[in-house]
Amino acid sequence: GQQVKQSSPSLTVQEGGILILNCDYENDMFDYFAWYKKYPDNSPTLLISVRSNVDKREDGRFTVFLNKSGKHFSLHITASQPEDTAVYLCAAGGDNNAGAKLTFGGGTRLTVRP
Amino acid sequence: NTKITQSPRYLILGRANKSLECEQHLGHNAMYWYKQSAEKPPELMFLYNLKQLIRNETVPSRFIPECPDSSKLLLHISAVDPEDSAVYFCASSPLPGQGSQNTLYFGAGTRLSVL
Numbered sequence: 001g002q003q004v005k006q007s008s009p010s011l012t013v014q015e016g017g018i019l020i021l022n023c024d025y026e027n028d029m030f031d032y033f034a035w036y037k038k039y040p041d042n043s044p045t046l047l048i049s050v051r052s053n054v055d056k057r058e059d060g061r062f063t064v065f066l067n068k069s070g071k072h073f074s075l076h077i078t079a080s081q082p083e084d085t086a087v088y089l090c091a092a093g094g095d096n097n098a099g100a101k102l103t104f105g106g107g108t109r110l111t112v113r114p
Numbered sequence: 115n116t117k118i119t120q121s122p123r124y125l126i127l128g129r130a131n132k133s134l135e136c137e138q139h140l141g142h143n144a145m146y147w148y149k150q151s152a153e154k155p156p157e158l159m160f161l162y163n164l165k166q167l168i169r170n171e172t173v174p175s176r177f178i179p180e181c182p183d184s185s186k187l188l189l190h191i192s193a194v195d196p197e198d199s200a201v202y203f204c205a206s207s208p209l210p211g212q213g214s215q216n217t218l219y220f221g222a223g224t225r226l227s228v229l
Contacts, residue, residue: 004155032216034216034217036218042222043203043220043221043222043223044156044203044218044220045220046217046218046219049214049216049217089155089156093216099144099146099161099162099163099168099207099209100144100146100207100216100217100218101158101161101168102158102216102218103158104155104156104157105155106153106154106155107155
């Protein structure tokens, strides 16, 4: 089964709005959580990430919240802009010294309308 | 991102053998092949950590990775199958001490279409 799930395949918001993207995971051993952004015909790029020793991390308009007991993390975007239109992939992995074995969610296609 | 280059960008094949190439100029020691099929998330195929291979056991044996040195990664595919149609992303990451070891830096991908 899917170890990392994004419940919303797509989301549309008006420019300037606040939106929340959600991600659920199954593996208790995951302790690194990230959101990647992907434009069409481009590669995913890291947007923001957090380790399990904190439950929130903010970077400008983007904030990731982690709920370890609920096996859930989310991405909050404020003052959304048309340039935020993209596919957002959540990813989770375990801390190890043998490379980043990240498991990705199915993605949420975000459209920000001007 | 021009620091991880992949070639070719597009590949259309019948049942043939072909190799995908990747080179990273980031000084990373871990390199990966990910496969992203239509409407699916990227899935890890292979991970090279300091040239040691860690394999996803669900990957068919017709996919053979090669890591000639720490900056280059190849993926040899023999007798491709229509289910192999996907975008194949190369990625790299730092190891502990080099930076955030969980951050993946992706190449632009090779779109493989099997006829």
